[in-house]
Amino acid sequence: MSKSLHQNSNSDQLANSAQATSExxxxxxxxxxxxxxxxxxxxxxxxxxxxxxxxxxxxxWGATGITIGLLAIILIYxxxxxxxxxxxxxxxxWPRGVNAEGGIWxxxxxxxxxxxxxxxxxxxxxxxxxxxxxxxxxxxxxVKTIRFAADSLASVPSIxxxxxxxxxxxxxxxxxxxxxxxxxxxxxxxxxxxxxxxxEAIRAVPRYIRWGxxxxxxxxxxxxxxxxxxxxxxxxxxxxILALARAIxxxxxxxYTMGIAxxxxxxxxxxxxxxxxxLYLMAVEGINLPAAYGTAFLLLVIILVLNLSAxxxxxxxxxxxxx
Amino acid sequence: xxxxxxNATIACQLLVTLVLLAVVFSLSACVGGHFxxxxxxxxxxxxxxxxxxxxxxFEAIHPEYNVLxxxxxxxxxxxxxxxxxxxDIGTASRELRGDEQALNLIEIPVAYDGIAVIVHxxxxxxxxxxxxxxxxxxxxxxxxxxxxxxxxxxxxINRDEASGTRSAxxxxxxxxxxxxxxxxxxxxxxxxxxxxxxxPEAIGYISVGxxxxxxxxxxxxxxxxxxxxxxxxxxxxxEYPIARALHFLTNGVPTGAVRxxxxxxxxxxxxxxxxxxxxxxxxxxxxxxxFHSGGGY
Amino acid sequence: xxxxxxNTLDTxxxxxxxxxxxxxxxxxxxxxxxxxxxxxxxxTSLTRTPTVxxxxxxxxxxxxxxxPPPRPATKLQLVSRSTQIKEASLxxxxxLCAFFAVxxxxxxxxxxxxxxxxxxxxxxxxxxxxxxxxxxxxGTFGAVPFIVGSLVMTGGSLVFGVPLAxxxxxxxxxxxxxxxxxxxxPAVELLAGIPSVVVGFFGxxxxxxxxxxxxxxxGFGPLTGWIVLSIMIMPTITTLSEDALNSxxxxxREAxxxxxxxxxxxxxxxxxPAAKLxxxxxxILGMGRAIxxxxxxxMVxxxxxQIFAGISxxxxxxxxxxxxxxxxxxxxxxxxLFGLGAILxxxxxxxxxxxxxxxxxxxxxxxxxxxxNTA
Numbered sequence: 001m002s003k004s005l006h007q008n009s010n011s012d013q014l015a016n017s018a019q020a021t022s023e024x025x026x027x028x029x030x031x032x033x034x035x036x037x038x039x040x041x042x043x044x045x046x047x048x049x050x051x052x053x054x055x056x057x058x059x060x061w062g063a064t065g066i067t068i069g070l071l072a073i074i075l076i077y078x079x080x081x082x083x084x085x086x087x088x089x090x091x092x093x094w095p096r097g098v099n100a101e102g103g104i105w106x107x108x109x110x111x112x113x114x115x116x117x118x119x120x121x122x123x124x125x126x127x128x129x130x131x132x133x134x135x136x137x138x139x140x141x142x143v144k145t146i147r148f149a150a151d152s153l154a155s156v157p158s159i160x161x162x163x164x165x166x167x168x169x170x171x172x173x174x175x176x177x178x179x180x181x182x183x184x185x186x187x188x189x190x191x192x193x194x195x196x197x198x199x200e201a202i203r204a205v206p207r208y209i210r211w212g213x214x215x216x217x218x219x220x221x222x223x224x225x226x227x228x229x230x231x232x233x234x235x236x237x238x239x240x241i242l243a244l245a246r247a248i249x250x251x252x253x254x255x256y257t258m259g260i261a262x263x264x265x266x267x268x269x270x271x272x273x274x275x276x277x278x279l280y281l282m283a284v285e286g287i288n289l290p291a292a293y294g295t296a297f298l299l300l301v302i303i304l305v306l307n308l309s310a311x312x313x314x315x316x317x318x319x320x321x322x323x
Numbered sequence: 324x325x326x327x328x329x330n331a332t333i334a335c336q337l338l339v340t341l342v343l344l345a346v347v348f349s350l351s352a353c354v355g356g357h358f359x360x361x362x363x364x365x366x367x368x369x370x371x372x373x374x375x376x377x378x379x380x381f382e383a384i385h386p387e388y389n390v391l392x393x394x395x396x397x398x399x400x401x402x403x404x405x406x407x408x409x410x411d412i413g414t415a416s417r418e419l420r421g422d423e424q425a426l427n428l429i430e431i432p433v434a435y436d437g438i439a440v441i442v443h444x445x446x447x448x449x450x451x452x453x454x455x456x457x458x459x460x461x462x463x464x465x466x467x468x469x470x471x472x473x474x475x476x477x478x479x480i481n482r483d484e485a486s487g488t489r490s491a492x493x494x495x496x497x498x499x500x501x502x503x504x505x506x507x508x509x510x511x512x513x514x515x516x517x518x519x520x521x522x523p524e525a526i527g528y529i530s531v532g533x534x535x536x537x538x539x540x541x542x543x544x545x546x547x548x549x550x551x552x553x554x555x556x557x558x559x560x561x562e563y564p565i566a567r568a569l570h571f572l573t574n575g576v577p578t579g580a581v582r583x584x585x586x587x588x589x590x591x592x593x594x595x596x597x598x599x600x601x602x603x604x605x606x607x608x609x610x611x612x613x614f615h616s617g618g619g620y
Numbered sequence: 621x622x623x624x625x626x627n628t629l630d631t632x633x634x635x636x637x638x639x640x641x642x643x644x645x646x647x648x649x650x651x652x653x654x655x656x657x658x659x660x661x662x663x664t665s666l667t668r669t670p671t672v673x674x675x676x677x678x679x680x681x682x683x684x685x686x687x688p689p690p691r692p693a694t695k696l697q698l699v700s701r702s703t704q705i706k707e708a709s710l711x712x713x714x715x716l717c718a719f720f721a722v723x724x725x726x727x728x729x730x731x732x733x734x735x736x737x738x739x740x741x742x743x744x745x746x747x748x749x750x751x752x753x754x755x756x757x758x759g760t761f762g763a764v765p766f767i768v769g770s771l772v773m774t775g776g777s778l779v780f781g782v783p784l785a786x787x788x789x790x791x792x793x794x795x796x797x798x799x800x801x802x803x804x805x806p807a808v809e810l811l812a813g814i815p816s817v818v819v820g821f822f823g824x825x826x827x828x829x830x831x832x833x834x835x836x837x838x839g840f841g842p843l844t845g846w847i848v849l850s851i852m853i854m855p856t857i858t859t860l861s862e863d864a865l866n867s868x869x870x871x872x873r874e875a876x877x878x879x880x881x882x883x884x885x886x887x888x889x890x891x892x893p894a895a896k897l898x899x900x901x902x903x904i905l906g907m908g909r910a911i912x913x914x915x916x917x918x919m920v921x922x923x924x925x926q927i928f929a930g931i932s933x934x935x936x937x938x939x940x941x942x943x944x945x946x947x948x949x950x951x952x953x954x955x956x957l958f959g960l961g962a963i964l965x966x967x968x969x970x971x972x973x974x975x976x977x978x979x980x981x982x983x984x985x986x987x988x989x990x991x992x993n994t995a
Contacts, residue, residue, distance in 0.1 A: 031889065032879040053882035060795055063787030064804060067858065070851055071811045074822050094379075125717045132714035148976065149722040155905070155968045156728060157912025159939045163946070163961040164728040167735050177393060188724050195721065219703060221710050242813075249815025252914040252939075256946055260368065261375055261392045271393055276817045280915060283821045286513025296818050303813050311806060368947075396948030478838050483923065484756045485948040493757075501755060507840045507934045508923035510944060514824070521829065522838050 197239020366400015532602015
């Protein structure tokens with residue numbers, strides 16, 4: 001429909017539209033005719049089309065309202081129930097007793113430890129891979145394969161990632177259930193996100209900057225490392241932050257790789273319990289719901305802050321770019 | 324333009340720092356030092372909280388020891404202590420089965436647990452026989468009116484197959500028959516309790532200790548079975564029909580640090596503290612004597 | 621050419637109105653691509669000498685002419701051999717990193733499949749795929765209840781989620797003012813960022829009791845799951861659909877308005893059909909998200925290994941069954957759970973493949989149209 005409209009919209013084809021209509025095809029002219037007809041039929045001048053228009057726009061408003069409403073309800077619910085729980089004691093002390101009263105400090109550390117480690121593992125690989133795709137690779141079969149693999153990796157269900165991490169890192173490589181095993185699993189999750197963000201960032205670097213560098217006799221690596229990547233860094237960091245936010249909320253990957261017991265991780269092969277797993281256990285055990293609300297609140301706040309700072313960075317640097 | 328370049332340079336340095344961090348992290352992964360004496364406890368998630376709390380308190384008294392507790396299920400715990408030897412103590416919330424009995428593991432009871440059958444407080448039924456409970460959970464009885472209650476379809480709340488509570492319930496009640504498939508399977512005790520407390524048609528089962536926990540203001544009603552109430556006395560005496568012992572498993576008679584830790588778990592501090600808090604019953608004087616005499620297992 | 625280059629200058633800017641932005645985006649991408657192919661005709665030779673480097677410029681300068689045959693680099697060598705070697709080894713290091721993605725996917729499939737493989741002799745592949753009974757106690761493992769469960773959950777959540785998401789996307793791209801979008805877009809992105817375990821928690825404490833009051837029973841089941849899942853997949857579909865809508869050239873809309881069409885007529889008869897493929901892509905990716913979603917589903921569907929028996933009867937999915945039982949499984953049971961993992965992997969792979977084939981098909985079509993126009 002749109003195509004025929006688009007093609008017929010140039011003047012010489014408009015003349016043929018009457019013929020096209022007689023052939024039963026819907027064209028732009030036909031739409032117009034219909035409109036005029038409807039307009040003529042309506043007495044008030046505000047025709048059926050306008051009525052539909054209003055209804056439909058109302059529906060659009062409604063749908064968007066529902067979307068925003070859902071977000072607002074979840075946020076408000078968690079905030080209202082969670083904020084009362086948050087005290088310095090809740091954040092900075094250990095859970096006490098069998099019902100995990102007290103704080104959630106070790107779970108916060110375990111979460112930050114494992115995601116930080118995952119980011120440290122995934123970032124160099126993903127950034128260099130993106131450099132290869134954007135700067136070095138010849139657009140051909142290999143690039144297509146790599147890109148397809150990255151897309152696939154991004155769509156692997158997180159529980160399958162967890163299964164793999166358990167089967168490979170824990171049971172085959174004999175890494176104990178630990179920060180390291182969880183981080184390796186999480187880094188697979190973050191890899192495609194960072195890769196994509198970096199590649200887009202590098203591609204957005206204007207070509208003439210590179211020419212300048214080459215023109216001064218710089219080699220490819222010099223150009224990439226001293227000109228292209230620094231220019232692309234704000235956007236790369238934005239991607240990193242978003243990947244981090246994703247990993248912090250992840251549960252299925254760490255459920256069978258990090259261990260479940262509460263522990264303060266010191267070295268990477270220490271086990272622990274992440275905030276997301278803690279929230280899950282508190283929610284299904286249901287004995288200490290305040291702790292669950294508090295944990296959910298903290299998780300949301302961390303993710304909110306990360307998302308907002310990612311937006312802030314990209315905005316700030318785009319302003320500088322524009323100036 | 325120079326300002327922008329400067330910004331970019333700083334950002335680039337940040338990135339390099341990240342990369343360096345990665346290297347440092349991966350290196351430290353290989354080094355990792357540990358305490359002189361580490362006790363590894365692994366197994367049942369039911370016993371996890373007790374083992375954990377006991378470990379914290381134990382470490383406070385004996386800072387030279389490090390107790391690592393992890394919960395992956397009873398089967399994993401048995402494998403870890405009996406076959407692979409990766410754990411010093413396995414925790415079990417069920418009896419040893421088949422092949423596992425040939426592993427020569429020593430079972431040390433650390434707590435007792437009775438399982439209460441719970442219904443909504445408005446349910447007129449107060450007592451059922453074990454056979455009636457079985458009929459409900461196999462799906463043979465589908466309406467409360469068949470048991471003398473209101474005309475409501477029964478909603479069965481079951482536990483997941485990984486649950487020790489479920490296997491204890493199955494072995495004392497189900498008599499080899501399978502559970503009704505159209506039942507809600509929930510992964511936690513608290514959830515079962517919460518759902519039963521707000522669903523008039525529901526029936527479920529939880530550890531006796533969770534029928535009236537602290538901090539929770541919802542109400543469920545525990546039924547008496549064959550006319551016997553699920554109180555401490557009836558559970559330990561074995562008169563109440565659905566009860567189980569929770570065990571620590573060791574490969575051979577425990578010695579040294581492992582023995583000290585188990586001794587601590589059996590001390591009143593843990594038995595009246597964490598064990599009671601977790602909703603379980605303390606071990607009897609007979610059990611303690613058996614442990615302290617060092618043999619008899 | 622010069623006009624295009626000015627476009628590239630301000631690509632990172634994304635603060636202006638959506639229509640301008642979209643044209644910017646499309647143009648910039650095209651320019652970047654064309655420039656890349658112009659500037660580096662010989663990216664294969666990674667150990668390039670400056671002679672070749674200079675040749676790049678020569679090429680761009682007299683674009684269109686046939687490139688001269690590369691001269692042997694032995695005579696004029698501005699860069700030492702060691703630098704060349706360094707450049708080459710760096711390039712291959714980058715390739716290795718890029719290959720990590722391929723390696724990752726292959727490893728994941730290999731390990732999950734390897735662990736699942738014993739199904740063929742322990743259960744029998746056919747028995748596993750067509751068995752309708754899953755009972756650990758009896759040692760029967762049939763995957764049908766979970767496959768059906770996953771499909772029912774995914775299908776239902778698409779029915780709820782896609783219309784809501786697409787309508788929101790249309791609103792953002794066609795109706796909302798840039799100022800309104802400054803609120804809506806971050807909100808949608810934020811919704812996408814809420815971890816599934818938090819949504820699941822919200823589902824357990826809020827939605828489950830509501831559903832229990834509405835339809836009776838305990839409140840666990842597909843209906844609750846659909847609501848929770850559509851919350852999870854909606855942001856994905858909204859964001860991707862909005863991208864698709866924004867990439868429709870403004871001219872099409874203007875043509876429609878010029879003919880007197882109302883806003884809705886333009887949206888319904890022009891914009892949506894033009895962005896149809898992008899919206900379908902978005903829905904497929906949303907579907908992938910739904911089928912792989914784990915924690916939120918686990919917490920609200922009731923996890924009974926039975927085949928769909930009504931919107932309020934408990935049901936289980938592949939993902940939730942894996943989380944629920946993995947911890948204590950051993951032997952055949954564990955193999956069967958890995959089997960479910962392998963099925964999940966294959967389904968998500970085939971969805972990615974479908975998206976790929978669809979866009980290829982689309983590209984072919986548009987190419988044909990273009991050729992037809994010029995001929």
